[in-house]
Amino acid sequence: MMSFVVKSDFEGTKRVMDQLKIIKLATSLGGVTTLANQPATNTHVALNPEELAKAGISENLVRLSVGTENVNLLIEDIEQALSAI
Amino acid sequence: MKSKPVVPPIYMSATYKFDTSDDLIDVVQNRTGFIYSRWDNPTVMEVEKTLASMEGYDHALGFGSGMAAITNSIMAFTNQESRIIAIREVYGGTHEFLFSFLPTLGIDIITKKLRWSTTPVCLLIRIMTLQKGKCAVSAE
Numbered sequence: 001m002m003s004f005v006v007k008s009d010f011e012g013t014k015r016v017m018d019q020l021k022i023i024k025l026a027t028s029l030g031g032v033t034t035l036a037n038q039p040a041t042n043t044h045v046a047l048n049p050e051e052l053a054k055a056g057i058s059e060n061l062v063r064l065s066v067g068t069e070n071v072n073l074l075i076e077d078i079e080q081a082l083s084a085i
Numbered sequence: 086m087k088s089k090p091v092v093p094p095i096y097m098s099a100t101y102k103f104d105t106s107d108d109l110i111d112v113v114q115n116r117t118g119f120i121y122s123r124w125d126n127p128t129v130m131e132v133e134k135t136l137a138s139m140e141g142y143d144h145a146l147g148f149g150s151g152m153a154a155i156t157n158s159i160m161a162f163t164n165q166e167s168r169i170i171a172i173r174e175v176y177g178g179t180h181e182f183l184f185s186f187l188p189t190l191g192i193d194i195i196t197k198k199l200r201w202s203t204t205p206v207c208l209l210i211r212i213m214t215l216q217k218g219k220c221a222v223s224a225e
Contacts, residue, residue: 014106014107018104024102025102025103025105025109026100026101026102026103027100027101027121028099028121031099037109041109041113042109042110042113042120045113045114
């Protein structure tokens with residue numbers, strides 16, 4: 001389980017999410033499938049901007065729950081998705 | 086495909102994948118699709134639809150257990166102003182919830198407002214007449 005911020009804004013981060021192919025855009029974590037989400041739009045959508053800031057959740061934060069796929073495929077997928085910024 | 090399965094499939098997935106972030110945001114904001122089975126699940130929705138139509142209501146809610154249904158429906162209709170009247174033979178889990186847990190929230194189990202009953206009554210199979218009203222739960 002890891003998180004990272006995309007060197008971009010909300011829209012740029014969304015583009016990265018949409019570009020992922022092997023990694024699925026979905027809520028949840030800890031399963032065998034690698035899932036990514038943008039907490040500000042789903043898992044933490046109930047928090048207002050101040051609460052998000054207090055929790056350290058920026059709009060370009062990505063949460064990644066790593067599954068059991070081949071690690072090189074996952075790295076390649078993230079690399080190609082980041083090129084969408 | 087021009088047909089549907091006679092037996093609705095059981096969807097086991099906890100989560101749902103999206104093609105685009107915009108689709109995900111739309112589902113989170115407008116419930117236009119599935120995002121997480123705790124909220125909506127195609128199999129559970131099928132059961133809810135069937136139950137509602139059998140009972141003559143517009144909507145029904147499905148839960149993972151009887152106590153989940155009981156806890157949710159009581160919590161939805163009570164606050165510290167509430168008083169609950171319950172039958173003697175109420176299911177043990179419900180009894181514990183009513184008499185041990187709710188008082189810790191300041192809800193007394195004494196007189197009226199929410200009438201709580203299950204039918205048939207656990208173990209004794211006593212049939213209670215459920216009035217068609219705001220909420221009826223059959224959990225046992």
